[in-house]
Amino acid sequence: MKIAIVQPYFMPYLGYFQLVHAVDKFVFFDDVNFIKKGWINRNYIYSLNGPHLFTVPLVKASQNKLINDICISDFELFMLSFKERLRHSYHKAPFYSQVMDWLEGWLFRNDFLLISLLSATSIQKVFEYLDLKKEFIFSSEIDYQKSKTDNTATDKIISICKLLGAKHYINPRNGKDIYKKADFESQNLKLSFINMKPITYTQFDREFMPYLSIIDVLMFNDKEHVKKLLTEYIFE
DSSP states (O other): OEEEEEOOOSSOBHHHHHHHHHSSEEEEOOSSBOOTTSSSSEEEEOOTTSOEEEEOOBSSOOTTSBGGGOBBSOHHHHHHHHHHHHHHHHTTSTTHHHHHHHHHHHTTTOOOOBHHHHHHHHHHHHHHHTTOOOEEEEGGGSOOSOSSTTOOHHHHHHHHHHHHTOSEEEEEGGGGGTOOHHHHHTTTOEEEEEEEOOOOOOOTTSOOOOSOBHHHHHHHSOHHHHHHHTTOEEEO
């Protein structure tokens, strides 16, 4: 069984979804420290002036707090501005109406309090939108090896893998400096790193902007093509 364990990000880029698609079980690492200036509460969307960074406002976010303890600040106000920004950027995109109707059904009408829940839900809803079934788990609901202060990131990941019966752990390629294959092999676990292949698609008639939020992918591609893009990766 293949597994991945990553912090929940709000509407991340395509590579995150490729990782989810590549595994049998996906664990939201929600009870670890928040990463400031990371991707938990922000990402880029298209604009005529180049990639536009959107950020979900948080209440006293700190790297000394766990992700699942951090609240969103005035979610309703943010959603109003976010909805307008999406309209401004994508109202001429081929799948704008379809995507906005989908967002209206679960995002714009709700009042999320925690960034962990908002971010995780955004991942789950994309797979529902694509009619793809995935098993999602929150690390905060697992009794893994996390209490000791000397536990390393590798210790925690291996502990979760063993509890869930995984034999193959897959991580984004930027984890090569953190995780070593020998450490996993010693615990009878295979470690692989996923790397997104070069991907382009039409964004109006301008030069392609890569690595934008999944929202951009959905605005310009039909569901079947998005599913195909989810498989455009290699293992290292």
